[in-house]
Amino acid sequence: MKRVLHITPLLLLSAILGGSGLGQDVQLTAPTKSGGLPLLDALAKRATTRAFDSKDLSDRQLSTLLWAAFGVNRPDGKRTAPSANNKQATDIYVLLKTGAYVYDAHANKLVQVLADDVRSLGATQTFATNAPVILAFVADLSKLGNGNEESKPNTANVNVGYISQNVYLYCASEGLATGARGSVDRKALGPRLKLRPDQLIVLAQSVGYPKP
């Protein structure tokens, strides 16, 4: 008889000491990879919301949100959103009450970069910082451009549009509220996230329950 280890999502999301030396990494719950609203219904409900309840997402919702956004959907490591020349040059920084993390899609893990709540820097409009989750889409310009400096910001932006639309559709399917915006306090947030000069915050996107 096999022994089965029962772990609740809450326990799975409890921080485990990470190997990065940066702090406490979080092993995410397994994402849900099937189901949800029929695609065309999700498209019919796709909308930007600007008022959020502060209620947290469940562990499963958070891991599924990230998988939907830019998770690995094939054995060869390819992703739910395309990227120019498959460079996968976008990182999702996840700003939560407990800190800021980078989503490691291959390990289904959040790698902690900061133990502080910096959600207030993820938006210049206060409505958006009340959300329990703020995603900051960060382009790694060193991976882009094929030697063409000029095309790098364009590629960075189109890559992020793909990912951000996945977030919109997952939220439409799940009854969550979301809104993306270019208005991010880049000068303040970049250093707190320990970004290198060739990392560019393209957009931020709030995710939460709609305000009742």
Add this chain to the structure above:
Amino acid sequence: MKRVLHITPLLLLSAILGGSGLGQDVQLTAPTKSGGLPLLDALAKRATTRAFDSKDLSDRQLSTLLWAAFGVNRPDGKRTAPSANNKQATDIYVLLKTGAYVYDAHANKLVQVLADDVRSLGATQTFATNAPVILAFVADLSKLGNGNEESKPNTANVNVGYISQNVYLYCASEGLATGARGSVDRKALGPRLKLRPDQLIVLAQSVGYPKP
């Protein structure tokens, strides 16, 4: 008793003389706005394909593809993909065997700009021009930027990423093949589509049945 006019999709797609003076516009069949694969299953199947069969899409598939991409999904005229400041500054040019058209989402119509088949200009890689439908996503820079010239190309690109991901997911749901690319012969295609200097071809995306 109400008289019901029965019109087959084929008849609906037959060209009607347009009011634009540019040629024959096409009133599209009503798109399907519900159903399809569950969202997470569509995300699991999202992929780029590079080999297409030349078989045409059905009229309903073409209109649903365009609605999914950037159709009107709310009574106030908002769309299935967000756009910076709701400027809706992206036009979808649709390259078919019968000609090139602009998608009018509000009228669910294709407005003809050219009666020639210019699909071969929609890709610099020949694999992609075999597809029955090539979408060219064109930014109207005159509607963008809020006075900030520098941010216009960034905004144009992120806007197109949103729309292109909708196309990827519709194709995943419908069993169609699709691939987007930046490699478009802009110098040749722009004048054929009668683009103004402030219109920018951001990406092109082929759509068709997968090669058997």
